[in-house]
Amino acid sequence: xxxxxxxxxxxxxxxxxxxxxxxxxxxxxxxxxxxxxxxxxxxxxxxxxxxxxxxxxxxxxxxxxxxxxxxxxxxxxxxxxxxxxxxxxxxxxxxxxxxxxxxxxxxxxxxxxxxx
Amino acid sequence: xxxxxxxxxxxxxxxxxxxxxxxxxxxxxxxxxxxxxxxxxxxxxxxxxxxxxxxxxxxxxxxxxxxxxxxxxxxxxxxxxxxxxxxxxxxxxxxxxxxxxxxxxxxxxxxxxxxxxxxxxxxxxxxxxxxxxxxxxxxxxxxxxxxxxxxxxxxxxxxxxxxxxxxxxxxxxxxxxxxxxxxxxxxxxxxxxxxxxxxxxxxxxxxxxxxxxxxxxxxxxxxxxxxxxxxxxxxxxxxxxxxxxxxxxxxxxxxxxxxxxxxxxxxxxxxxxxxxxxxxxxxxxxxxxxxxxxxxxxxxxxxxxxxxxxxxxxxxxxxxxxxxxxxxxxxxxxxxxxxxxxxxxxxxxxxxxxxxxxxxxxxxxxxxxxxxxxxxxxxxxxxxxxxxxxxxxxxxxxxxxxxxxxxxxxxxxxxxxxxxxxxxxxxxxxxxxxxxxxxxxxxxxx
Numbered sequence: 001x002x003x004x005x006x007x008x009x010x011x012x013x014x015x016x017x018x019x020x021x022x023x024x025x026x027x028x029x030x031x032x033x034x035x036x037x038x039x040x041x042x043x044x045x046x047x048x049x050x051x052x053x054x055x056x057x058x059x060x061x062x063x064x065x066x067x068x069x070x071x072x073x074x075x076x077x078x079x080x081x082x083x084x085x086x087x088x089x090x091x092x093x094x095x096x097x098x099x100x101x102x103x104x105x106x107x108x109x110x111x112x113x114x115x116x
Numbered sequence: 117x118x119x120x121x122x123x124x125x126x127x128x129x130x131x132x133x134x135x136x137x138x139x140x141x142x143x144x145x146x147x148x149x150x151x152x153x154x155x156x157x158x159x160x161x162x163x164x165x166x167x168x169x170x171x172x173x174x175x176x177x178x179x180x181x182x183x184x185x186x187x188x189x190x191x192x193x194x195x196x197x198x199x200x201x202x203x204x205x206x207x208x209x210x211x212x213x214x215x216x217x218x219x220x221x222x223x224x225x226x227x228x229x230x231x232x233x234x235x236x237x238x239x240x241x242x243x244x245x246x247x248x249x250x251x252x253x254x255x256x257x258x259x260x261x262x263x264x265x266x267x268x269x270x271x272x273x274x275x276x277x278x279x280x281x282x283x284x285x286x287x288x289x290x291x292x293x294x295x296x297x298x299x300x301x302x303x304x305x306x307x308x309x310x311x312x313x314x315x316x317x318x319x320x321x322x323x324x325x326x327x328x329x330x331x332x333x334x335x336x337x338x339x340x341x342x343x344x345x346x347x348x349x350x351x352x353x354x355x356x357x358x359x360x361x362x363x364x365x366x367x368x369x370x371x372x373x374x375x376x377x378x379x380x381x382x383x384x385x386x387x388x389x390x391x392x393x394x395x396x397x398x399x400x401x402x403x404x405x406x407x408x409x410x411x412x413x414x415x416x417x418x419x420x421x422x423x424x425x426x427x428x429x430x431x432x433x434x435x436x437x438x439x440x441x442x443x444x445x446x447x448x449x450x451x452x453x454x455x456x457x458x459x460x461x462x463x464x465x466x467x468x469x470x471x472x473x474x475x476x477x478x479x480x481x482x483x484x485x486x487x488x489x490x491x492x493x494x495x496x497x498x499x500x501x502x503x504x505x506x507x508x509x510x511x512x513x514x515x516x517x518x519x520x521x522x523x524x525x526x527x528x529x530x531x532x533x534x535x536x537x538x539x540x541x542x543x544x545x546x547x548x549x550x551x552x553x554x555x556x557x558x559x560x561x562x
Contacts, residue, residue: 075284086250
C-alpha cells in the first residue's frame with residue numbers, strides 16, 4: 001500500500017522572490033527618464049500607486065500626493081511625478097510575474113527618489 | 117555613475133514590506149512597495165510636428181518646428197524624433213492626437229500646432245504639448261507676432277516645453293554677447309558681437325577700433341556693461357541692445373576690471389587698481405557715487421553679486437594664493453570658500469543662487485567648475501589647455517565659457533565658445549564666424 005503524501009502547500013502564500021521584485025524594479029528604472037536637475041533635488045520623494053491586470057498590464061497609475069501637483073513652487077515635484085507615471089506606463093505590461101501570486105503584485109506603490 | 121548604483125535600499129524596503137505582509141496573513145491585500153532610485157539619463161524622445169498652415173505659413177510652420185527641435189536637442193534633455201517616422205499626419209491631429217500612433221514610435225511627449233495669417237499680416241501660432249502616455253495636454257499657448265520674429269516664437273515654444281517637462285525655467289529666448297577676435301596676437305582686433313542663443317542673428321556691435329573687454333548683461337534689462345579703452349584710458353560703457361544707445365558710465369584714471377551689474381541693475385560692481393593694489397568698488401548708476409568695499413593690500417578682483425544682492429563673491433590673493441571669497445554685502449565680513457588644490461578665479465553666482473561657477477588653474481591645466489556658496493561640493497565640469505569666463509544661462513542649469521586650443525608653433529590656437537550643463541556631460545560648440553571669447557548670457561527676453 002502506498003500512503004498518499006500530504007499535498008504540498010500552495011506557493012500562493014509564499015512571498016515574492018527577490019528576483020521577481022528585482023525584475024519589476026529594473027523594468028521601471030529602465031523606463032524612467034530622470035528629469036533635469038534631479039541630481040540637485042535632494043529629499044524629493046514621489047509615490048505612484050498602480051493596479052495591474054493579471055497579464056501584467058498597468059490598469060491604473062496614480063500620483064499619491066495629488067494635492068501637491070498644482071501648487072506654485074512645486075513645478076519640479078510635478079515634472080518628477082509625471083516622469084514617474086510615464087516610467088510606469090512605459091513599463092506596461094510587466095513581464096515575468098508569477099500568475100499564482102497575482103494577489104501579491106496586483107497593487108504596487110513605487111517610491112521614486114532621484115539618485116543622490 | 118555611482119549615483120545610479122544605490123539600490124540595496126530598495127531591496128531592503130521591499131523585503132520589509134513583504135515581511136509585514138506575511139505577518140498580517142495571506143488574506144490581506146498586497147501592498148507591495150518598491151523603491152526606484154535609478155533612472156536613465158537618456159534624452160526624452162519627443163515628437164515635434166510641423167505647425168499646420170497654408171502656403172507660406174505652412175513652410176514657416178516647418179521652420180518653427182525645426183528651430184524648436186534644435187533648441188530642445190541642444191539642451192541634451194530631449195531627443196526629437198525624425199519626422200519621417202511619424203505615423204499620424206499633423207493635419208489629422210486638429211481635434212486630438214491618436215496617442216497609440218505616437219506611443220508606437222516611442223514618443224513620450226508630442227508637440228503639434230497651427231500657424232495662421234492674421235488680417236494685419238501678423239502670424240498667429242497655436243501650439244500644444246501632450247503627454248503621450250497620460251493622453252492629456254500638458255500645456256498650450258497662442259503667440260502672435262510680426263512674421264520676421266518667427267524665430268523668437270520658436271524659442272518661446274521651446275522654453276514652454278522645457279519648463280513644463282523639466283519643471284525648470286527655459287533659456288532659449290535669450291542672446292549672447294561676446295568678444296569677437298581677429299588678427300595676429302600683437303595686433304588683435306576685438307569687437308563686441310551679439311547673437312541669439314542658437315547662433316542665429318549674429319551682428320557686431322562695435323567696429324574694432326577700440327579694444328573692448330568683459331561684456332556683462334544687466335539682470336533686469338537688455339543692457340550690457342563693458343570696458344573699452346579710449347585714448348588708452350579704460351572706460352565703462354552701458355549699451356542698450358534694443359535701441360543701440362550707448363552711455364559712458366565713467367572714465368577711470370586707473371586700471372579697472374570686470375564691471376558687473378548688481379541684481380537690481382542700479383549699480384555696477386568692479387575692481388579698481390590704485391598704486392598696484394586692486395580693491396572692490398560699487399558705483400551707483402544714477403548718482404555716479406563710488407563706494408569702496410574692500411581695503412586690503414591684496415589684489416581683490418572679479419566681484420559677482422548673489423541674486424538677492426546680499427553677498428558678493430570675488431577672488432583675492434590675500435591668503436597667499438588666489439582663492440574665492442564671499443563677502444556679506446552689509447557687514448562686509450569676508451570668508452574664504454575655495455580650499456582645493458590650485459588657484460581659483462572668476463567666481464560667478466548662479467541666477468538661482470544655489471551655486472558659484474569658477475575657473476580653476478592647477479598644474480598647468482584649466483578647469484570650469486561649480487561649488488555651493490559655502491564652498492562645499494566642488495565639481496569640475498570641464499577642463500583644457502585654456503578654459504575661462506563662465507557665464508550662466510538664466511535658469512542656472514547651463515554654463516557658457518570659452519576654450520582656447522593649444523597653438524602650433526608661433527600660431528595661436530583658435531578660441532571658441534562652448535556650453536556645458538551642470539551634469540558635465542553635454543558640452544557643445546557654439547558656432548561663431550571668428551574667434552570668440554568672454555561670453556555673457558542674457559536673461560530671458562521679456
